[in-house]
Amino acid sequence: MTASSARQLFGTDGIRAVAGKYPLDPTTIFSVGLALGHSLRKTAAQPKVLLGRDTRESGPWIAATLAAGLRATGVEVTSAGVVTTPAVAFLARAHGFHAGVVLSASHNPWQDNGIKLFGADGFKLADAVELAMEEEILHHAAQVEVADPHSFPAVEDNPALQADYIRFLVDCVPGLSLSCLKIVADCANGAAAAIAPELFRRLDRDERGAVALLNIAPDGRNINAGCGALHPDHVAREVVARGADVGLSFDGDADRCMLADAKGRVVNGDAILLMAARDLKARGMLTGSVVVATTMSNMGLEAALKRSGIAMVRAAVGDRYVLEEMQKRDAALGGEQSGHILLPHLATTGDGLLTALVVLDLVARSGQSLEELTADLKVFPQAIVNVKVREKKPLAAIPPVAAAIRAAEEELQDSGRVVIRYSGTEALARVMIEAESEEAMRRHADAIAAAIRAELGV
Numbered sequence: 001m002t003a004s005s006a007r008q009l010f011g012t013d014g015i016r017a018v019a020g021k022y023p024l025d026p027t028t029i030f031s032v033g034l035a036l037g038h039s040l041r042k043t044a045a046q047p048k049v050l051l052g053r054d055t056r057e058s059g060p061w062i063a064a065t066l067a068a069g070l071r072a073t074g075v076e077v078t079s080a081g082v083v084t085t086p087a088v089a090f091l092a093r094a095h096g097f098h099a100g101v102v103l104s105a106s107h108n109p110w111q112d113n114g115i116k117l118f119g120a121d122g123f124k125l126a127d128a129v130e131l132a133m134e135e136e137i138l139h140h141a142a143q144v145e146v147a148d149p150h151s152f153p154a155v156e157d158n159p160a161l162q163a164d165y166i167r168f169l170v171d172c173v174p175g176l177s178l179s180c181l182k183i184v185a186d187c188a189n190g191a192a193a194a195i196a197p198e199l200f201r202r203l204d205r206d207e208r209g210a211v212a213l214l215n216i217a218p219d220g221r222n223i224n225a226g227c228g229a230l231h232p233d234h235v236a237r238e239v240v241a242r243g244a245d246v247g248l249s250f251d252g253d254a255d256r257c258m259l260a261d262a263k264g265r266v267v268n269g270d271a272i273l274l275m276a277a278r279d280l281k282a283r284g285m286l287t288g289s290v291v292v293a294t295t296m297s298n299m300g301l302e303a304a305l306k307r308s309g310i311a312m313v314r315a316a317v318g319d320r321y322v323l324e325e326m327q328k329r330d331a332a333l334g335g336e337q338s339g340h341i342l343l344p345h346l347a348t349t350g351d352g353l354l355t356a357l358v359v360l361d362l363v364a365r366s367g368q369s370l371e372e373l374t375a376d377l378k379v380f381p382q383a384i385v386n387v388k389v390r391e392k393k394p395l396a397a398i399p400p401v402a403a404a405i406r407a408a409e410e411e412l413q414d415s416g417r418v419v420i421r422y423s424g425t426e427a428l429a430r431v432m433i434e435a436e437s438e439e440a441m442r443r444h445a446d447a448i449a450a451a452i453r454a455e456l457g458v
Contacts, residue, residue, distance in 0.1 A: 009137060010130040012318040012424025016105050016114035019058035024113055026065050026149045031140035032115060033069020035133045040098050041073060050095070051079045051155060052088035053103035054191040054253050057220030058113045062103050064152040066115070080165075081157030082194040084254035085116060086351035087165040093122035093348065094164065104191070104253035107230050108426070110221040122348035124320055166199050169353055172346050173361045178203050181360065182210045182244040184260075186235045188228025189218040190252035195353060203357075212242060224251065229258045229339055229352070232268075236260035246360065246370060249339075250352045255319075256339035257352035259359060261370035269339040270301040271374040272359060276341065277310050277333055279362050285332055285345065286310065292325045292334035292342075294318075295419045296432055300379040307376070318424055319350050380416070381438040383445040385431040389456040392422045395429070404451040408433060408444035416441065420448060429456065 009015050009023050015032070017024040040047035049070055053059035059082075067077040080091060085102045092100030098120050105112035117125045178200065185200070187193040193216040200211040214235070215227045227234055228251050235247035239260045247260030259267035273291055280286040290311045293301060302312045315325040315334070322334040323342055335341035340350040347354055363370065395401045401420075408418045416435030423430055431449045435441040 009134050010127070012320065013106065014102075014114050014116035014130075016108065016112060016425050018111050019056065019062065019113040020149060024062070024115075026146035026151075027144060028137065028141050029062055029065045029115070030069040030144065030146045031137045032133075033066045033071075034073055034140045035136040036099060036101070036117065037070045037073025037075040038136065039129075039133055040075060044098050046074070046076065047098040048076045048078065048096070050088060050092050050097040050100045050161075051077060051103065052081070052083040052085070052091075052100070054105075055082055055189060055193065055218035055220060055223050056105070056110050056113050059103050060154055061149045061152075062113055062115075063155045065146065065149060066101065066103070067155045068152040077155065078161075079155040079157045080161040081159065082191055083162055083165060084191040084195060084351070084353065086255055086347060086349050086354065087162070087191075087195070089118050089122040089124075089349045090165055090168055090347065091161050092118050092120060094168070095161070096120070102253065106253050106255070106425075107224055107228070107251040110223050110225070114425075118349075123323070124349065127320070162194065166195060166202070169199055169357060170202055172354060173203075173357045176203060176357065176361045176364060178211060178360065180364065181246060182242070183246050183248065183360070184212045184214065184235055184238045184242060184244045185248040185356070186214045186227055186238075186250065187216045187254075188224050188250050188252055189215045189222040190224065190228065190250065190254060192250040192254040192353060193218055195254070196250075199353065210244075212238070212244070214238065228252065229256055232258040232260060232266045236264040236266050240264040246363065248356045250356075251339075254352040255350045256336075256341070257355040257359075258339040259356075259370060261374075263371060265371070267370055267374060269335050269337045269341060270298050270379075271377055272339065272341055272355065273297075273333065273335050274301055274304050274377055275362060275373045276343070276358065277305060278308055279366075280332055281308065281310060287330050287332045290329055290331050292322050292329065292331050294322060294336050295421070296337045296384075298337065298379050298382055299417060299434055300377055304377050317421060380434045380436060381441050382432065382434045383441050385445050385449040386423075387429045387431065387449050387452045387456075388458040389422075389427055389429050389452065390458050391456060392427070392429075393456060395420055395452070398451075398455050401448065401451045401455060404444075404448040408448060411440060411444070418444070418448075427458075
């Protein structure tokens with residue numbers, strides 16, 4: 001397989017595209033089902049696959065099409081209906097499925113959708129496994145044609161699986177009661193909207209707590225629309241307006257969580273890592289006193305962890321790369337600034353609802369507020385500029401872009417960081433500059449973004 005074909009379908013988080021268009025057209029989706037089915041039948045006589053989806057209007061027909069491809073190879077298909085990405089990871093492992101498939105485009109707008117694959121162990125399939133499937137997928141797509149996306153029967157959902165996942169979440173935080181906390185939670189009109197109402201009802205055991213749930217009325221097109229983890233300032237304002245203690249924001253498939261404190265300040269994944277690391281260390285659970293973050297995590301997090309005797313290691317952006325680094329170091333905690341937190345003693349993948357419960361449990365046990373728990377996290381000014389690109393050429397090979405990056409690195413040196421990368425799921429170049437000087441940060445971020453826009457911009 002050539003390098004170019006290796007990137008035709010799978011990105012850093014599965015396949016993602018506009019629903020109905022290549023590579024998320026009916027023919028390719030059906031071919032993914034065939035390829036996955038054939039792959040599973042190499043090691044299992046009667047494979048079983050679990051499907052889950054978020055609230056996008058394209059979810060049901062994509063599920064039906066994928067299921068048809070799987071069934072054509074003799075695979076038994078079960079649907080959990082609308083559930084979060086981590087729910088599929090948990091249920092696949094807990095119920096003995098040979099694979100789990102999530103239909104979601106995470107934080108993307110409603111027009112997009114995606115296919116994420118999990119193994120029987122609840123972990124995302126390795127890059128090598130996904131890429132090995134590509135040749136067969138492309139081969140089948142050239143041999144078959146599915147013209148009508150609604151040509152296959154709908155997949156029947158099993159609501160009992162959703163209930164199993166909720167029980168798992170409650171069991172992860174034994175003794176947690178929300179009676180002393182006032183909470184605002186934004187479910188982004190996504191998968192969390194199907195889980196959060198019952199989850200928080202169970203945790204408010206004496207019915208004295210106050211949990212206000214926002215954006216829990218999905219219509220197929222309002223997922224992530226001005227709400228959720230991409231817009232944590234929305235919950236931050238609501239926390240202040242309602243006099244709440246904590247705000248929670250989930251993305252469309254609820255594999256990550258952003259927070260807000262009582263003063264309306266956004267608490268991102270870096271701050272969550274700091275709180276969780278200190279708590280795990282105090283309880284003797286932070287193996288090696290190390291935390292795995294990414295190149296996007298703020299220098300302030302590294303400094304705060306160091307003051308607590310905790311080392312921070314940076315991995316490439318993407319939860320699968322964080323996990324790989326964690327496994328190398330036997331680390332008990334890792335995550336991303338975006339709120340994607342990995343707690344392998346509890347779950348195999350990032351889980352926004354689980355992250356929220358872990359933080360709420362920490363707040364309740366410590367008797368401290370979010371503001372107090374993160375008071376010494378001094379964040380370096382950081383600018384992130386996203387530039388839409390028409391192609392992903394190596395940036396170092398484009399002289400004007402390379403010159404702008406070099407100028408930033410030479411000026412900032414030890415007083416800042418320059419991280420330029422392409423998104424693994426979208427046609428974007430991400431420019432991140434971090435510096436003690438806000439003026440220098442802005443100046444270099446704008447200069448590099450302008451150079452990329454001039455050379456590669458849409």
